[in-house]
Amino acid sequence: MTLLIPAVWYRARAIIERRWGxxxxxxxxxxxxxxxxxxxxxxxxxxxxxxxxxxxxxxxxxxxxxxxxxxxxxxxxxxxxxxxxxxxxxxxLPERAQRREMTVSLVFDKLGGSVFRRREVVIKPVNKIPKGAMIVDFPNSDEAETDSSMEERVRHLLSSSLRSGEVFAMVRANLSLIENRFIHLDLVRARDGALPEGASDALRATVREHLTSGRLPSARPSQPARPACLDTPIETTLAQDQVVFGGGDHLARLEEVVNAARSDVFVLSTFVAAQDDAKARHGQERVWAALERAVRRGVRVHLFFGSSLDDEGKHMRAMGELQNRLRAAGAGVAAHLEPVHSHAKIIIADDGVDGGRALLGSCNWLRSPFRAHELSIELRDGAVAACLDLFAAITAAVPTARDSRDALQAMRTALRLKPGRLLDATPTEDGIPATLRIIAAPDHLPLLRRAAHDAEERLLVMTHRMGSPMIQNVFDPAQVASERIETVQALYSVPSGEVKKRDVRAAGEMGGGSIELRKIQSQSAMLHGKALLWDHDDIVVTSFNWGSQTASEDKPLDEIGLHFKGDGIADILQKILETRVLTRPAEADGAANS
The missing domain is CATH 1.10.10.10 (Winged helix-like DNA-binding domain superfamily/Winged helix DNA-binding domain)
Structure with missing residues (x-):
């Protein structure tokens, strides 16, 4: 008697690192x-x-x-x-590091979540079913396994077998293999408790239940793996020129990043402008032209959009139009027509030499007219590898994106294996050493509440919209802070949903006038950037509308923020806001989208 269990066979090269002083x-x-x-x-x-x-x-x-x-x-x-x-x-003197590579071949059991070494189990292709075997089908609506999701299973598999002083660093995924297979389980031996080494408690219990009742078990869809980059602090630096503010500055920085690329450009925009969209054409023609130039140089361009609010398919059609335009310039275009269901806005590209650059923040790169007050952060080199992990996780469910994910993994591998200096380079005068944490959607509001309790001098919340959640999301924490400190500011641009301007004013006045509420909207500009800063050392730049959105634990990648902590970092953003928003009227037209 044979029971066929759905499984994924994964084979890749693992990078093992040993550090010593x-x-x-x-x-x-x-x-x-x-x-x-x-x-x-x-x-x-x-x-x-x-x-x-x-x-x-x-x-x-x-x-x-x-x-x-x-x-x-x-x-x-x-x-x-x-x-x-x-x-x-x-x-x-810093520690020295040495890396070695080894081939890892594992089998992930989709029924009980076991992680087996390939040699411990008998696996066969899904089209080779022996007669009389009982088959547990692959789960419906299952998340596609990726190099990112399998990497954590490699870590688990190797944790007990590495040499003293070694740690698992990453997988070199550009030559990996991921295939659906069936594990062939001998039920006669299983009745005596003989299951492959590494079988999980869940698999053992499921097999015992099947042997007792005769009912065929069902495999459950895998839960999407939480990317490790969300839980790993990154040591980096932040200089003033890495804080990009204003639509015109965003357009210029996009052109700079795309023009420098020689290998790959990855773009995630919530929305996509049609080729005949008059509102967006002001800036989008320059975006399209920059992408066309990149394609002509042989750069591979990978385009994604995030919005699932596309019942009429306008963003899908717009992406198709853009794909046709770019393919007229060259073959290296992957414009994906399915949404990734995320509000994050990201650009990642190689820097033309041996490093990388990434832009994350509020700007919808493929639709923005670049006339609003946008806010993004540019990350470089080491931090870009984490952004590549993040981008791969966000786009993992797009079935056409395997080649794009392979390109993401190849760039990530190159960045992480890039030879580093033993001694730190002399920091630039304006580069502030900082700790960066990538913030998932459900982590935003707890961080705001913590900031409201911790702030000792100032607290500023910047959001595009104020909607029905504004009191508990923004004004309650702001009032908590205002009871202890004098400078508490809330900046916004437009009310959302059923909320009117008078409702926002009334909510701000509930704190007794201790909260400075500013509406940044006029015929010349509106606010589309989203940020949080407190005191002198902490800022968050994000896609999350603090005043109008809620977040689900089940969808951590719906929104993405960057939390920097370093001496005087908040002063950089505060100075920009005072110069560009708080102390003078805006200078540009204010079309924006959320």
């Missing part, structure tokens, strides 16, 4: 050469260690760029300037 001998050698140049022999004499130990330490230090050979005034070993600056800044 420097020995006291190496640090002593380095400090000795800091005082005066010398040789391995002179260092050995000064430290009282065998010469071969000194030579081995010098060799390792030279390999990592901490010691160099100087010819003048005479040949000698000396500390490099980068190492000298690092030590004089009072920083210890």
């Amino acid at each position: 420097w020995s006291p001998v190496e640090e002593e050698v380095l400090l000795t050469l800091r005082e005066r140049p010398g040789t391995s022999a002179s260092v050995a004499v000064e430290l009282g260690i065998p010469r071969q130990v000194a030579e081995a330490a010098v060799s390792r230090l030279m390999r990592f760029g901490l010691i160099e050979v100087r010819i003048a005034p005479e040949p000698a070993l000396a500390m490099t300037e980068a190492a000298r600056a690092h030590l004089l800044a009072g920083r210890s």
Whole structure:
């Protein structure tokens, strides 16, 4: 008797990383050469260690760029300037890292959620069904498995088998294999408790129930995996030029990013403008032209839209029109006609050399007329790899997007395997070291409430719309903050739904006039950016309309925010808002979309 269990076979190369520090001998050698140049022999004499130990330490230090050979005034070993600056800044030597690759082949059981090593189970293609076998069908409406979802299962599989000091880093997914298979389970042996090593408790219980009752079990759809980037802090920097404010600045930055790309450009916009859309044509012609130039250079352009509010199919048709236009310029166009059901707005591209750039915020890149007060953040290099993970997770359910996801994974792999400097580069004068966290949809309102309780000097909430949730979402937290601090501001542009302007004013006055409520809308401009800042060190730039939206735990990727924490980071955004919004009338026409 054979029971066929639906499963996914996954095969890829895993990257394993080992980190270790420097020995006291190496640090002593380095400090000795800091005082005066010398040789391995002179260092050995000064430290009282065998010469071969000194030579081995010098060799390792030279390999990592901490010691160099100087010819003048005479040949000698000396500390490099980068190492000298690092030590004089009072920083210890960073850990060294070494990577190795290994092939991983696993089978994920769709009935009980087990993760098996390939050699532990018998699997066969879905079109090779033995006679008399009982078949558990693949679940209906199942989430498509991707490299991102399988990566967590690789981590689980390898967790107990790595060498001492090693950790799983990532999968090199550009050459991966993902196939549906059936696990062939021998029920005679299973009756005696002989299940493959790694079988989950859920699978064991399901098999026991089947053997007792004779009823065929049903596989449940997989729950979409929460991307690891949502729970992993990222150490980065933020400079003023990375804060992009205003429609014109967004259009110029898009052209800059797309013009620099040499490999891939990924765009996610909530909406898509039709080729004959007069309202959007002001800026979209420049967007389309930039994408056409990229395609002619051989860049692959991957386009997605997010809105599921498309009963008449206008965004799908507009995407089709844009696809036809771009394909007239070249073949490297993947314009996906199904929505990803997310309000996030993202552009990611390579930077033309060996790095990457990403823009996340409020701008609907494929529909905006670029005349509203938009707000986005540009991320670079290390943080871009996390954005690629995020983009892959958001677009995972689009069935036509496999090639685009492969391109995402290839760029992510290249960024994460990019050789890094052992010593940190000297930070730019305006680059502030910061910790970045990517905020999922249901995490926004708890963060706002926490900020309202933690703020000691100021709190500012910026939203495009004020709707029926505005009191509990915005005004209640703002009132909590206003009981302790003087500067509490709420900026918005338009009321939403049944809410009128007078309702918004009344809600703001409930706090006794302690909340400064500003409506940023005129014939020349409206506010479309969404942000939160408090005190001097924290900002959130997001696609989430604080005053009109709610969020579901079941749909974490509906909205995406970026939370930066670093000394004086909030001052950067506050200064921009004071210059562009708060202290002078807006200068541009205010068409916007949510």
